[in-house]
Amino acid sequence: MTDLKRRGLVATLAAAPFAAPLLAGAQALESKPKFEQISSRERIRQRYFPNLVLTAHDGRKLKFYDDLVKDKIVIFNMFYAQCQGICSPITRNLVKLQQILGDRVGKDIFMYSFTLKPKEDNVKALKHYAEMHKVKPGWLFLTGSVEDMETIRRKLGYVDPDPQVDKDVSNHIGVLKYGNEPLERWGGCPGRSAPDWIAETLSWVDWPKNQKAKVNGGGK
Amino acid sequence: MAYISKRNLRKEKEKQIAADNRRELIAAGFKRRDLLKMGLLTSAGMLIPKKGLSARPLNTRGAFDDDEPNSPPTTPFQELMPRLPVLQPVPSLNPAPTADPQPLLGEARTERHQAFQLFPPQRFYEMTQQEGTVLMAPAGELPPQTIWGFNGTTPGPLIVERYGVLGRPQDGSVLLRLRNNLPSTNGGFGLPSVTTHLHNGHTPLESDGFPCFFMERGQFYDHHYPNVYAGVLSTHQAQGGDIREAMHTLWYHDHRIDHTAENTYKGLAGAYILFNERDTGNENTGFRLPSFGDGQNPLTSFDIYMVFNDKVFDDRTGLLKFDLFNTDGILGDKFLVNGKINPVLHVSPRRYRFRWLNTGPSRFYQMFILGPNNTTKSFWQISNDGNLLERPVQVTSSRFSVAERVDVIVDFTNDAGKTFYLENRLEQHDGRGPTGDVLGAGQGDKILKIVVDGPQVADNSVNPANIPAGVYFYGFPDTNEAPRITRTFRFERGNGEWQVNGQLVGGCDRPPRFQIKRNSVEKWIFQNNSGGWQHPIHMHFEEFQTLSINGNAPAATGLITKGRKDVFRLEHNMEAVVYFRFRDFIGRIPLHCHNVVHEDHAMMVLGEINDVGDNRTNP
Numbered sequence: 001m002t003d004l005k006r007r008g009l010v011a012t013l014a015a016a017p018f019a020a021p022l023l024a025g026a027q028a029l030e031s032k033p034k035f036e037q038i039s040s041r042e043r044i045r046q047r048y049f050p051n052l053v054l055t056a057h058d059g060r061k062l063k064f065y066d067d068l069v070k071d072k073i074v075i076f077n078m079f080y081a082q083c084q085g086i087c088s089p090i091t092r093n094l095v096k097l098q099q100i101l102g103d104r105v106g107k108d109i110f111m112y113s114f115t116l117k118p119k120e121d122n123v124k125a126l127k128h129y130a131e132m133h134k135v136k137p138g139w140l141f142l143t144g145s146v147e148d149m150e151t152i153r154r155k156l157g158y159v160d161p162d163p164q165v166d167k168d169v170s171n172h173i174g175v176l177k178y179g180n181e182p183l184e185r186w187g188g189c190p191g192r193s194a195p196d197w198i199a200e201t202l203s204w205v206d207w208p209k210n211q212k213a214k215v216n217g218g219g220k
Numbered sequence: 221m222a223y224i225s226k227r228n229l230r231k232e233k234e235k236q237i238a239a240d241n242r243r244e245l246i247a248a249g250f251k252r253r254d255l256l257k258m259g260l261l262t263s264a265g266m267l268i269p270k271k272g273l274s275a276r277p278l279n280t281r282g283a284f285d286d287d288e289p290n291s292p293p294t295t296p297f298q299e300l301m302p303r304l305p306v307l308q309p310v311p312s313l314n315p316a317p318t319a320d321p322q323p324l325l326g327e328a329r330t331e332r333h334q335a336f337q338l339f340p341p342q343r344f345y346e347m348t349q350q351e352g353t354v355l356m357a358p359a360g361e362l363p364p365q366t367i368w369g370f371n372g373t374t375p376g377p378l379i380v381e382r383y384g385v386l387g388r389p390q391d392g393s394v395l396l397r398l399r400n401n402l403p404s405t406n407g408g409f410g411l412p413s414v415t416t417h418l419h420n421g422h423t424p425l426e427s428d429g430f431p432c433f434f435m436e437r438g439q440f441y442d443h444h445y446p447n448v449y450a451g452v453l454s455t456h457q458a459q460g461g462d463i464r465e466a467m468h469t470l471w472y473h474d475h476r477i478d479h480t481a482e483n484t485y486k487g488l489a490g491a492y493i494l495f496n497e498r499d500t501g502n503e504n505t506g507f508r509l510p511s512f513g514d515g516q517n518p519l520t521s522f523d524i525y526m527v528f529n530d531k532v533f534d535d536r537t538g539l540l541k542f543d544l545f546n547t548d549g550i551l552g553d554k555f556l557v558n559g560k561i562n563p564v565l566h567v568s569p570r571r572y573r574f575r576w577l578n579t580g581p582s583r584f585y586q587m588f589i590l591g592p593n594n595t596t597k598s599f600w601q602i603s604n605d606g607n608l609l610e611r612p613v614q615v616t617s618s619r620f621s622v623a624e625r626v627d628v629i630v631d632f633t634n635d636a637g638k639t640f641y642l643e644n645r646l647e648q649h650d651g652r653g654p655t656g657d658v659l660g661a662g663q664g665d666k667i668l669k670i671v672v673d674g675p676q677v678a679d680n681s682v683n684p685a686n687i688p689a690g691v692y693f694y695g696f697p698d699t700n701e702a703p704r705i706t707r708t709f710r711f712e713r714g715n716g717e718w719q720v721n722g723q724l725v726g727g728c729d730r731p732p733r734f735q736i737k738r739n740s741v742e743k744w745i746f747q748n749n750s751g752g753w754q755h756p757i758h759m760h761f762e763e764f765q766t767l768s769i770n771g772n773a774p775a776a777t778g779l780i781t782k783g784r785k786d787v788f789r790l791e792h793n794m795e796a797v798v799y800f801r802f803r804d805f806i807g808r809i810p811l812h813c814h815n816v817v818h819e820d821h822a823m824m825v826l827g828e829i830n831d832v833g834d835n836r837t838n839p
C-alpha cells in the first residue's frame with residue numbers, strides 16, 4: 001500500500017501548476033510513458049465487451065467478445081422469456097428484421113438478445129422462446145451467471161439512472177444497440193421502430209462495399 | 221494554487237488517485253474473485269463505491285467506473301483563448317452552383333434551391349469536413365487529438381455576413397459549399413456521413429441541414445443562405461423583411477440523424493454572425509455595440525465569440541472519449557472555450573461584447589463572472605439565442621442549455637489590473653439535466669480566466685447604463701394574430717427511449733407528423749411532466765416568442781426567458797406556450813431535443829411546411 005500512498009502524493013502535486021517539473025521527475029523515476037498507445041478498437045473492447053462466457057439457447061458456451069462481437073456487425077437487445085411488456089413488440093420487430101436482412105444474419109450480421117432474468121431463463125427456456133418465435137440461425141438468446149449478465153447490461157448502457165426505475169425489470173429499456181466492431185461504428189435505435197427503418201439505420205454501419213450509394217431522405 | 225478552487229483541486233486529486241489505483245489493481249493481476257474477496261467488487265461486478273477506486277463512485281449509472289468522466293489532470297489557465305478565424309469568401313466554385321442539384325457531379329442535395337433566383341448568391345464560401353489534429357491542453361499534458369472539423373478545425377471558422385439593405389435584400393445572399401472528405405476510419409466514434417444545420421437561419425429548408433439530408437464521403441452539398449429577415453416574401457415584402465426578426469449570433473453544426481452527438485462532439489460545429497445596418501459591428505454606428513474589427517486584433521476587436529463545450533479524455537490514452545452506449549446524456553469534466561481547455565483571455569479596460577454558445581453535448585450552464593475575493597461582477601445581457609432584447613438588461617448570470625446563445629456586454633472599464641473567471645455555478649451530475657441548485661461564488665467550475673491587463677484603448681461603444689428608458693434595439697414583433705392551430709408536444713421518456721407525444725422519431729421516409737401551412741401563425745404547447753429530466757427544445761427555421769411558462773409571463777429580468785428564441789429550455793415539470801409565425805419558405809423541418817444524446821435516441825418529430833397544412837393538434 002505504500003506505493004498507492006506515494007502515488008497519492010504525486011497526484012496532489014500534479015494538480016498544482018507549480019509542481020509540473022516535480023511530476024515530470026516522478027514519472028521519469030517510474031520510467032513509464034504518461035499515456036499508453038492503445039488502439040481505439042482495443043479501448044472499446046476493454047470498456048464495453050468483457051470476454052465473459054455466456055450460454056446460448058442452443059447450449060453453446062460462447063465468449064462475449066471473442067465469439068460474439070469480434071469482426072462482426074452486431075445487434076443487441078435486452079429481454080426475458082416471460083416478459084409481458086415491451087419484449088413482445090421488440091421480438092416481433094426483430095423477427096421481421098431477420099427476414100429483411102436475410103442470409104446475412106449468421107454470416108456477418110449477428111443478433112443477440114441478453115436475458116435480464118438469468119435465473120429463470122435457462123437454456124431450455126431460451127430454446128423454447130426461440131422456437132416459439134421461429135428464430136433462424138444467427139440470432140442467439142443468451143444467458144449466464146447473474147453477475148455476468150448484470151455486467152453486460154451495465155457495460156452496454158441498459159441502466160436507468162433512477163435506481164427505482166432501474167429495479168423495475170418489467171419496464172426495462174427497449175433500445176437496440178448496434179455496431180460494426182472492426183469499423184468502430186456504433187449506434188442505437190428504439191426497438192419499437194419499424195423493422196425497415198431499423199434495417200436502414202444498420203446500413204449506416206455496414207461495410208463500405210455494402211453501403212447504399214445514396215440514402216438521402218430514406219430513399220424508399 | 222490561486223488558479224484552482226479547493227473543490228476542483230480535490231476532484232482532480234481523487235481522480236488521479238482512483239485512476240492509478242485501478243491501474244495498479246489490474247497490473248497486479250487481481251482477478252474478479254480476488255477483488256470480491258477483498259471486498260472491492262460487488263457480486264454484480266461493480267467496484268465498491270469506495271474513495272480511491274472510482275472518482276465518482278455513487279454515480280447514477282450504477283457505480284460503474286469506466287465511463288464516468290475521469291480525464292487525466294490538466295493545468296488550467298495556461299493557454300490563450302483562440303479567437304475564431306474568419307472564413308474568407310472564394311471568388312468562384314467549381315463546378316458552378318446551380319438551382320438544381322448536381323448529382324452527376326457528386327452533389328448529395330436532392331431538392332432544388334427554392335429561392336436561388338429571388339436571392340442570387342452574392343458571395344461563395346467553401347469548407348471541407350475533414351480530419352484534423354489539434355492540441356486541447358498545454359503541450360505535453362494531453363496528446364494531440366484527432367478531430368473532425370470544418371476545414372479540419374474545431375470550432376470551425378467563423379462566418380461573418382451581413383443582411384441586405386432596404387430595396388436590396390439579396391445583398392446578404394451567400395452560398396456555402398460543404399465537402400465531405402472525412403476518413404472511413406473514425407478512431408473510435410463518429411459517422412462519416414453528415415448534414416449541416418445553420419442554427420437558426422431563416423433558410424430555405426433544402427439548405428437548412430435537415431437530419432435526413434445527409435451526404436456521404438466524397439460528396440458535396442450546396443447550402444444557399446439568403447440571410448433575409450422573416451417576412452421577406454410575405455408580411456414585410458415591401459420592407460425587405462421584418463428587421464425585428466433579425467438574428468445576429470448563429471452557429472452551424474452536424475445534424476446527422478441518430479449520429480449528431482458523436483459527430484458534434486468530435487468537432488463538427490462552428491460559429492456564424494450576421495450584422496446589419498443597426499447591429500453594424502462598428503461601435504461608432506447603429507446600436508454602437510463593441511466593434512468586431514477583424515475578429516483577431518486585440519486592439520480593435522472587442523466582439524468575441526466563445527464556443528463552450530465539455531469533454532472527457534481517456535485516462536489511459538489521453539485521447540478524446542465518447543460514451544458509445546449512453547442514451548441519457550454525456551457530461552465532460554474538461555471545459556473548453558474555442559477548442560482549448562480552460563484558456564486565458566487578456567482584455568483592455570473597456571466594454572466587450574461576448575457571444576456565448578454552448579455546443580453540449582448535454583450540459584446546462586449558468587454563467588457568472590467571478591471577481592477578486594469571490595465577488596460576482598454583473599454584466600448586461602443583450603440577446604437571447606442571438607436575437608436582441610428590447611434593451612440591455614443588467615444581470616448577475618445567464619443560464620443556457622445546449623445550443624442556446626447569449627450575447628452579453630461586460631464593462632471592464634474600471635477593472636484594470638483585475639482578474640476574473642467565467643464560472644458555471646449550475647449543479648449538474650448527469651445527462652438528465654441540472655439539479656436546479658446554483659452553487660456559491662467560487663464553488664462552481666471556472667471555465668475561462670479573464671485578465672484585464674491590455675493597453676488602454678478608446679471605447680466608443682454605448683454604455684448600457686446610460687441608455688434612456690424604453691426600447692433601445694428593435695422591439696419584438698407582436699403576438700396578437702390568432703393562431704391557425706394550437707399543437708401540443710409532450711417530451712417524455714418510456715422504456716429508456718425518448719419520445720414526443722408517445723411516439724419515436726420514426727424514419728426519414730415516413731410522412732410528416734405535422735404540416736404547417738406557409739405564412740400562418742401557430743401556437744405550440746411544450747410539456748415536460750418529469751421532475752427528473754430537462755430538455756432544450758429546438759425548432760428550426762423560425763424564432764418563437766414565449767407567451768407563458770407554467771401560466772406565468774416570461775421573465776424580462778434575472779434568468780431572461782422573454783424575447784425571440786429558437787431553443788426552449790424545458791425544465792422540470794414545466795409547461796410553456798410559444799408563438800410562431802412560419803413564413804416565406806417551405807420544406808421538411810425537425811422539432812427536437814438539443815441534448816444531442818436525446819436527439820439521437822428518437823426525441824425528434826419530423827414535419828413539413830407546405831401550402832396545405834394539417835390539423836393535428838398532438839402530432
